[in-house]
Amino acid sequence: MTLSSMSETGTCTDIINLRYQDGSVGSPSKPQKFNYQDFGQLKQTYLRKGRLFVDSTFPPDYKSLGNLSDLPRSVRSRVEWLRPSDILKAQNVKGEPSFFVESASRFDFAQGKVGNCWFLAAIASLTFQKDLMVQVVPTEQDFEDYAGIFHFRFWRFGKWVDVVIDDYLPTFQRELLSVSAKTRNEFWVPLLEKAYAKVCGSYSDMNAGLPSEAFKDFSGGVHMTYKLKEVHDRNHDEVLWGQLTRATKCKSMICSGTAQKGDTIVNTVADSGIVDAHAYSITAVAEVHDGSSNVRLVRVMNPWGEKEWNGKWSDESSWWNRVSSEDKAKCVKRDDGEFWMELEDFCQHFQILTICCENPNFIDGDVITQWKVMIYDGEWVAGRTAGGSLSNSTFSTNPQFRITVTEIDTEEKEDKNVLLSLMQIPSQRYRNDERLRPIGITVFETPAGRIENSFFRRNSPMKRIQLYGYERDLIEQHSLKPGEYVVVPSIMKAYAPGKFVLSVYTKTETSIEPHHEGEDDDDDEDHLILPTPPKPVVPAEKSSVYDIFKSYADQNGELSAWQLRKLLNETIAKGSSDLFDWSACRTMISVVDADRMGRMTFKEFSTLWSKFEDFKKIFNRSNVSKTGTLTYDELKSAVQAADIELDDNMVWLQYSLLQGDSSISLVDFLTLMLRMDNMAKKFKDKSSDGFITMDWNEFAADFMFI
Known part of the structure; x- marks a missing residue:
């Protein structure tokens, strides 16, 4: 028998990752802290206090379990979260819990009641690759220096993240609800599964999927x-x-x-x-x-x-x-x-x-050539860089990346010397809510300089048939002769917003760079998409605002409508009976949402917070009755003080729509003023002689989100 098992010692060369050479945040050696949780600091803190860690960002309750619709309600309502030692006691198993028993093996576990066979099958494959195993599953963990806290690492959309969890696991009738170890006191797989459930949003968000998704998150390959x-x-x-x-x-x-x-x-x-x-x-x-x-x-x-x-x-x-x-x-x-x-x-x-x-060598069997990869974070912004497919007149506004190829193996027929990976980043927090868009990659052989629309109308791409797919990660191989090329990632429909990660794999003779515009161009930053820094640079005067933002933002440094609602109600509306609701917060996000992603970045939050500070001053000055709410006359005075031109009939209409008990609260006022201010600014920027001329797409892009 000629046997080829899944060996950890292959013949492929290692890949050169140009993004992580400096060991920056997001690299394998310095993963980004998921939800800003620092494993080392948290563990030492809880050891010092003599307490066991409980993860408030993924608590042991029904929210973290999610809607496991395949389970009867009678089962879901009786799920009990237990730590490993308590599970063993409930099962009358002697001995103490262990992270590993001997070493990790594909025979260590069996699937439970969560439909995540795609994830568990990927784990079985992962156990063969020891280098990746120790990256995903840090092996220094055990139950001896114990504080009820563990951590795992995943490659998420261009960077490695370190995910912290407590060790509460869901059980039903003393048995683990999801994956279980065949050696009952071994817990590395149930804990790994919990960490991935946290990344997905809940256990139920792991239902149904493809192994390729888990493979990507285990390796970035x-x-x-x-x-x-x-x-x-x-x-x-x-x-x-x-x-x-x-x-x-x-x-x-x-x-x-x-x-x-x-x-x-x-x-x-x-x-x-x-x-x-x-x-x-x-x-x-x-x-x-x-x-x-x-x-x-x-x-x-x-x-x-x-x-x-x-x-x-x-x-x-x-x-x-x-x-x-x-x-x-x-x-x-x-x-x-x-x-x-x-x-x-x-x-x-x-x-x-x-x-x-990790390396494309397996595709064509060329195990000698060394590949390198550069990873870029990019964004399609509605009205700016969301140009749509080649059939759209706005195609040239899409992000562009330049490749310079200096050599190709002429002895190999159609040597695939460039591989492109376009991965779209979902804006939704929960995996099951993700809505993938049809994405595509277009490659042109080009002259120097940024490519404008006339070039795309006159020339054909390297692949005559442009295919768009709903893949999470779109892969394309190209055989490119020496020369310069531009890579254009796009969503099929123009004005559709989204974020992406573009990975460009090339043979070592090829150079890669974002496509800069010429020095003559005034709008260089409008089209140049560069890697996103790990966190925003915050001026000293805004550090307190950033501290507030960071306390409520997710691991991507963004706020959802629910997170913004919690932030505002616990700061601006603290102590008030009138609170911000989810609908109002969704409106606020849409007003400052420059990238049309439905989430709020720190830059956008800083803009919102600054406006709120100004509007609060106007509210307090206009509230001459000192009741904490505005009458119609006080609202009219406040609108005038904000330098917004609105006739009395429109002010009365807004007052009638918003008033509760014959007056308007601070919450209602802030929401109204934010919308009015945004509309006034748009009109001022786009009007000529008191009129605006725009086509339907421009109108929809500007006003659909108000």
């Missing part, structure tokens, strides 16, 4: 997905087998998935033993001789830890009697969820195959 039936039907077995064997030697993680039956995702077990709509790990490939010919085999693992293939080359198959005793020893007859299949059967029963590696 390159992934390729193959549709197995298409590959097999086109007689590309040689290509597929080459990809598999190279991947197993290249520090890769590999998973496969079965198709769902019907419109609903249901994990039914077929007569063959294969589970529908399910993710599996690929743990090895092998070639054996059955006495007459060579047979290509794939070793597959079910994250359930049971339910195996029962056809040819399965654990009990008589086909193993045809091979040598050495080959037969590779078949372990135990119900552990792992089994062998012939390549042909594998292609027939599985729908997709996903391979992920």
Whole structure:
């Protein structure tokens, strides 16, 4: 048997990451603190106090569990959160909890009641790659120097983040509700799962997904997905087998998935033993001789830890009697969820195959060439840099990145010397709320300088057919001869806002840089998209405002409407019976939301806070009755004091809409003034002789969010 298992010591070269050479925040050695939580400081604080950590940002309650709709209400209402030592006591298990028992293995765990087989299959693949394992799962953790706190690392949208959790785990009737260890006192997998649930928003937000998503978050690497039936039907077995064997030697993680039956995702077990709509790990490939010919085999693992293939080359198959005793020893007859299949059967029963590696070398087998990658944070801003597809007249306003290629391997046919990864960043906090947009990458061979619209009208891109996809991470390979090129990432529809991470993988002979405009251009910063600094530079006079913002912002340094509501009610409206509601806060975000992402950055919050300070002074001066609310006459005086031209009829209309008990509160006044001030500014900026001329898209972009 020629066996290729998932070895940690592959033959691929290491990749050169240009972004992280300086060990900046977000690098593997210095991950960003998720939710601003510092593991080391928190642990030492709780050890000193002699208390156990409880994570207020992901508390052990129903909110962190989420809406697990597959569980009956009677189960959800009786979920109990317990620490590992209490779980063992409830189960009458002797001994103390351990982080690891011996070492991490794909046989350590089995899936629970959360539909996250895609994530667990990826963990099984991760256990083969020891370098990645210690990056994702810091191994210095244990239950000896114990404070009830643990941490894990994930690559999230261009940077590594360190995620802190407490060790409360959801249980039902003394058993872990989700993933459980086969060795009952081992807890690294349930704790890793909890950390990822925190990143996703809740346990229920881990329901349904693709292993490629977890692979990306475990490594930040390159992934390729193959549709197995298409590959097999086109007689590309040689290509597929080459990809598999190279991947197993290249520090890769590999998973496969079965198709769902019907419109609903249901994990039914077929007569063959294969589970529908399910993710599996690929743990090895092998070639054996059955006495007459060579047979290509794939070793597959079910994250359930049971339910195996029962056809040819399965654990009990008589086909193993045809091979040598050495080959037969590779078949372990135990119900552990792992089994062998012939390549042909594998292609027939599985729908997709996903391979992920830090290095693109596995794709073409060129294991000698060293690649480098540069990662850029970018943004499509409605009305500025959200130019849409090539068919839109605004296409040239999209972010542009320049590549200079100096060499290509002419001996290799169509040498794929450039690989592009465009990853869209969701604006939603919860994974299940994510709405992916159709994104695309367009590459042109170009002259020097920023490319304007006339160039795109006259010239064709390197790929004549431009495809847009709803992928979270869009991957494209290119064979580019020496020359200069511009890469244009875009959302298909113009004026659609969004944030993205562009990773440009190139052979070492290629240079990469953001596409600067010429020195003659006045609007250089309007189109140049550079990597976002880890945190805003805050002037000394605004440090107190930043401290307030930081206390409520999420790990991305942004506020949602709910977070803004909490901030305002606990600061501006503190002690008042009249509080800001969610709808008002959503309006506030839309008024200052320059990037149209539905969330508030510190810069936007600083603008809002400054306006509120001014409007509060106007409110207090206008409130001559000293009642804390404004009458109609006082509101009219306040509008005039703010230098906003509004006739009496419009003031009365606003007063009538907003008044509760015949007067207007500070909360209502601030919301109204913010909207009026924003509309007045837009009119002043765009009007000529008292009139505004704009097309529908411009009008919608400016006023839809008011």
